Amino acid sequence: MARFESLTFSELPSGVWRTRLRVRFGSCDPAGIVYTPEYLNLFNGVIEDWYGDALGLPYHELVGTRRTGLGYAHVSADFAKPSSMGDVLDVAVIACEIGRTSLKLTVHAFKDDTECVRATFVTVTTSLVDHKSIALPDDMRLALKNYKARCGEPASPASTSLRFGPSSLPA
Amino acid sequence: MARFESLTFSELPSGVWRTRLRVRFGSCDPAGIVYTPEYLNLFNGVIEDWYGDALGLPYHELVGTRRTGLGYAHVSADFAKPSSMGDVLDVAVIACEIGRTSLKLTVHAFKDDTECVRATFVTVTTSLVDHKSIALPDDMRLALKNYKARCGEPASPASTSLRFGPSSLPA
Amino acid sequence: MARFESLTFSELPSGVWRTRLRVRFGSCDPAGIVYTPEYLNLFNGVIEDWYGDALGLPYHELVGTRRTGLGYAHVSADFAKPSSMGDVLDVAVIACEIGRTSLKLTVHAFKDDTECVRATFVTVTTSLVDHKSIALPDDMRLALKNYKARCGEPASPASTSLRFGPSSLPA
Amino acid sequence: MARFESLTFSELPSGVWRTRLRVRFGSCDPAGIVYTPEYLNLFNGVIEDWYGDALGLPYHELVGTRRTGLGYAHVSADFAKPSSMGDVLDVAVIACEIGRTSLKLTVHAFKDDTECVRATFVTVTTSLVDHKSIALPDDMRLALKNYKARCGEPASPASTSLRFGPSSLPA
16 A cells, blocks of 8 residues: 655645644553554644634534534545654645535644645534534635635745645545 | 445354444544544454454554554545444454555444444554564464455355455545 | 552452453553543443443433433542553442432452552533533432442451442542 | 632732643533543643643653653542533643652643632652652652742732642642
């Protein structure tokens, strides 16, 4: 199985939202590295912050107040290099595909400027009242399009936004 | 993104190892269903039990005593139907591909006889002393081959082992 | 700070409900032992099973269907000996005090017949509609009294039920 | 069981180290509030940050490089008010007692200026080589004494440092 081709953090377009994760003791396993399922938990927290900070749509308002389910139909992650307690990861979120009732995000984690984990999350929007899928709310769609546009501009002539597009991502 | 085609539990070959998972309160999120990263944690526990019960190789001996790392290079999961607190899932583990230094497993979770989650875990065996990849230990390879052979016989003429093979699994 | 005085598993009254916990990889930390907060998670699952198996009141029905909150006002735990991946713990639940709107449970975990962890959970019953405290439901109170009575009989002349009573427990 | 008497955040001595916790979706349970064991996990992360930020002793260096175990002999927590997804908690750490081989910390979490959770953690320092208890390392003892001294000065004449002392804390 081919690993993904690691990006460098500095190649990310300047408009991409990013945050930092400290790798803590409680996230690590007896091998001393981040426990694999915990990566998904940490990244879910990153995505939650991204909704509020990058889209201006606080996650707890969407899920709690507006009862819009943001559950996943698919998640996947590829691991190129382990991370240990004390590491600080730079993490970025890319909105790859905006569908009618679904959304594909990738989360890219970097250690010392080199991508060490890449995860994909496919969200299907649902009503938390009857658990049926619904169209993305209009304000969410608009915020996503604006975010995607901001991410489309390469940081430098050497990098192109295409590298972050669906075609280079794991299916 | 196409969802996987759900199997029924009764279609599994009789040789496939299976266990049961009670969905507990602490595994569920504010939407009342299993928190996505928690599925990966629960399935990791299932795989751990499978090493001991189906392969005869207790996980903690491989990882702890023998210092053989069983970390993941890739994980993915597809979700067809949510599970709630109080549900009891039937879960089965299939060894799809046995490579030189890697192993591809799928975990299939069933609710009321219908597959609701399917996850793929690609393990790369490493030395926990220097964290370099190593060949699968001989006894592990043998146990895996024997397990795969036991899973190869269909439960009934209507089902074929091919349905569990690599070609029908998400990449 | 004085540690608790460890019981032996064989001293437990025969009526005490008990279960087994396998210590898995994902429950352990980089020191190779169960991560402290994870003990509380594991014990919460034990208590959940106890509601259904020992009281005949499935937890998800109380919390989910009947909307009776079983949240904690207080938890505490004392650790006498660490547990590692691969250990199998015997775990017992004692109902110490049954109040009007609250319930005090102790969870006792044993490794090789010797108590290694003792935890106390004080539950306050609430309505999940308005989050106000409510009296213990009648059927729950009755089931608790019956359970406490079953636990009151010592397993042998050498042990007495008093040792499990409130006075010997951490405040 | 008497609840603790809630402090207000503004009463904390100015020298007390504090941080903020966003309550995320993944930390909450089907009742929509922080899952009790998860509080201990979140607070363990807070304590880890406190070691580095307030004591100048990064946790992963103590535990990883220096192989000094910082495991708990006792933890407890009292809950006065639940917290929900989207809440932001102010959290402070107090070093209550500095023993020869042990350390008692309290973690105080505030929501809208009122203490909603108070937890106590008793750490016993051990050698991670032979898992025997050891005296607190000298630099750690010195840093703790300095921290305790900084916390001893009340923020205002109305509050006194005694309120944070051992006598007012749950045993």
